Amino acid sequence: MKTRFLMLVLLAAACGSNPVEQLGTGVVRGVIKFQGQVVINVPETAEVGEPVTISVRSWGVEDCYITRGPTRVTDSGHWVLVEPFDTASQLPRAGVCGGPIYHFAHEATVVFSEQGMVFVEFRGREWPENKPYSTRRRILVR
Amino acid sequence: MRKKEDIDVVMAEVEKLSVPSDAVIVEHDPNVMRGSTDSLRGTVRPVVGGVQIQSPYFTCTLGYNVDHSSSNYWYFVTNSHCTSQFGKSWGDDVGQPTSGSKIGDEVADPDLFDHDDDDDCPPGVNCRRSDAALIKYSTSDWKHGRVAWPGDTGTLVFSSTAEITSDGTPVQGYWVFKVGRTTGLTYGQVTDVCWTGPVGYQDRFEQWYYVTLICQARAQYSQGLGDSGSPVVWPYYAGHVVAVGLHWGGSPDTAGFSPGAAWRDELGEEVGATLYTDYGHSPPPSVTIDDGPSIVHPDWYCTWHASASGGSPPYSYTWSGVLSGTGSTVGGILSSSGDLRVTVEDDAENTDTEYKYITVSESAPYHPNCAEK
Numbered sequence: 001m002k003t004r005f006l007m008l009v010l011l012a013a014a015c016g017s018n019p020v021e022q023l024g025t026g027v028v029r030g031v032i033k034f035q036g037q038v039v040i041n042v043p044e045t046a047e048v049g050e051p052v053t054i055s056v057r058s059w060g061v062e063d064c065y066i067t068r069g070p071t072r073v074t075d076s077g078h079w080v081l082v083e084p085f086d087t088a089s090q091l092p093r094a095g096v097c098g099g100p101i102y103h104f105a106h107e108a109t110v111v112f113s114e115q116g117m118v119f120v121e122f123r124g125r126e127w128p129e130n131k132p133y134s135t136r137r138r139i140l141v142r
Numbered sequence: 143m144r145k146k147e148d149i150d151v152v153m154a155e156v157e158k159l160s161v162p163s164d165a166v167i168v169e170h171d172p173n174v175m176r177g178s179t180d181s182l183r184g185t186v187r188p189v190v191g192g193v194q195i196q197s198p199y200f201t202c203t204l205g206y207n208v209d210h211s212s213s214n215y216w217y218f219v220t221n222s223h224c225t226s227q228f229g230k231s232w233g234d235d236v237g238q239p240t241s242g243s244k245i246g247d248e249v250a251d252p253d254l255f256d257h258d259d260d261d262d263c264p265p266g267v268n269c270r271r272s273d274a275a276l277i278k279y280s281t282s283d284w285k286h287g288r289v290a291w292p293g294d295t296g297t298l299v300f301s302s303t304a305e306i307t308s309d310g311t312p313v314q315g316y317w318v319f320k321v322g323r324t325t326g327l328t329y330g331q332v333t334d335v336c337w338t339g340p341v342g343y344q345d346r347f348e349q350w351y352y353v354t355l356i357c358q359a360r361a362q363y364s365q366g367l368g369d370s371g372s373p374v375v376w377p378y379y380a381g382h383v384v385a386v387g388l389h390w391g392g393s394p395d396t397a398g399f400s401p402g403a404a405w406r407d408e409l410g411e412e413v414g415a416t417l418y419t420d421y422g423h424s425p426p427p428s429v430t431i432d433d434g435p436s437i438v439h440p441d442w443y444c445t446w447h448a449s450a451s452g453g454s455p456p457y458s459y460t461w462s463g464v465l466s467g468t469g470s471t472v473g474g475i476l477s478s479s480g481d482l483r484v485t486v487e488d489d490a491e492n493t494d495t496e497y498k499y500i501t502v503s504e505s506a507p508y509h510p511n512c513a514e515k
Contacts, residue, residue, distance in 0.1 A: 014493065034201075035183060037240060049190075054291050059201070060367070061367055062367075063367075064342070064367055064391065065342070067344065067348060067350075074436040075443070096339060096340070096341050096342070096391065096393045096396075096398065097341060097342040097363060097367065097390035097391050097392075097393075098221065098223040098273065098341055098342070098343040098365065098370055098390055098391040099366065099367050099369055099389075099390065099392070100200040100201065100202045100223060100224050100368065100371075101200065101201035101219070101324075101367045101368040101369040102199070102200060102344055103199050103200060103201070104348070111362065121426060
């Protein structure tokens with residue numbers, strides 16, 4: 001199993017059972033199911049050796065200063081795990097902020113080396129339950 | 143209960159149950175939109191203020207439906223920061239409740255300005271007088287002059303709407319109500335009517351920026367992420383409110399909103415029109431007689447049908463001239479030629495009338511709407 005980081009992240013704690021896993025200062029698993037809505041883009045098919053871009057939306061629901069964090073991808077051949085994280089901004093705070101719910105597009109590019117069915121699992125949280133959530137899509141690699 | 147036809151349906155059901163009709167009172171309540179309830183976060187049609195909207199980048203709340211005085215197009219307002227970029231229109235697609243159900247495109251989002259442009263803007267920062275952008279409807283399924291009105295605080299479910307009686311301005315000490323997709327109906331007292339300060343935002347490119355909002359109102363109602371763009375109103379009388387502002391965010395202890403006059407002036411100047419949110423500026427309906435003969439035989443019973451569109455449904459139809467009646471269809475035998483008129487009145491009491499001259503002739507051609515009597 002190889003683990004790739006599309007963006008640098010320091011992991012302060014291993015994944016545990018805490019629904020809000022703290023993975024460093026202000027780093028949390030992304031909310032990828034928000035009030036029933038999941039936004040994932042995965043192609044149905046892919047070619048061996050060709051890069052494929054997949055994406056999942058996370059929702060900045062907890063703090064108006066939250067920003068998009070890293071996207072961790074674990075590629076095990078016929079199973080790819082995508083884990084989006086979001087981060088509390090380190091910017092100075094004005095004390096007053098606008099109040100939308102931000103959407104963050106977490107993208108990953110993967111290359112498959114073998115033909116066959118590949119499963120892509122997205123792992124994050126669901127809101128407002130604030131509990132772990134994962135969903136899976138499949139890609140036929142030709 | 144919406145209109146006379148609906149009342150007739152209810153009374154027919156009452157009669158089937160052998161309940162004396164004089165034992166039942168059925169009233170028309172113009173504030174009830176439909177028999178079922180809706181969630182501020184769900185699909186709401188016709189679209190009203192206070193419900194969830196979404197672009198590819200943000201989830202927010204629709205503020206008000208907007209009448210643009212010099213065009214036949216219709217709009218709604220939400221926060222500028224709920225679009226791709228504060229102070230620039232990128233023509234964002236906006237959906238209700240989610241981006242997949244598009245209802246409009248962003249068309250106006252006035253530029254930020256600085257101290258050189260306007261002395262009111264402090265040196266070294268970018269300013270606006272409101273956090274507002276105008277979205278042009280791409281659907282006709284909306285209702286002007288109304289905001290969703292949950293029955294109580296703590297719920298996102300609503301079965302009625304409040305009618306916007308007029309556009310007003312916030313007054314210090316007054317109690318205002320906010321209706322938003324995250325925290326629903328909340329209320330609090332106005333603490334400031336002209337606060338100026340920086341507000342932090344993140345744009346579609348995930349870049350942080352600050353805009354100094356000039357002369358904003360602040361109040362003590364609860365709010366949460368996603369409430370951006372919510373209508374802020376004060377109650378006028380039962381079921382009726384005055385629109386006083388557009389919520390944009392705040393700090394944990396204070397909510398902020400752009401006063402109604404500020405966002406209407408800024409956006410109105412951008413589009414060259416006066417903007418209104420009140421029910422009295424609802425669009426007029428349009429009616430056409432879309433089915434029926436122009437020439438009839440004196441022995442034939444014929445029918446004509448009219449269709450209304452636009453305005454504020456539901457509609458009521460009144461026929462006059464050579465025939466009289468109510469409902470979208472009228473029928474009868476004509477003894478002499480003349481005008482057949484239909485007047486449609488919508489829920490906002492706006493009307494439109496269509497005329498059709500009907501000739502009575504022994505040599506009338508066949509028409510499928512006619513039968514010999």
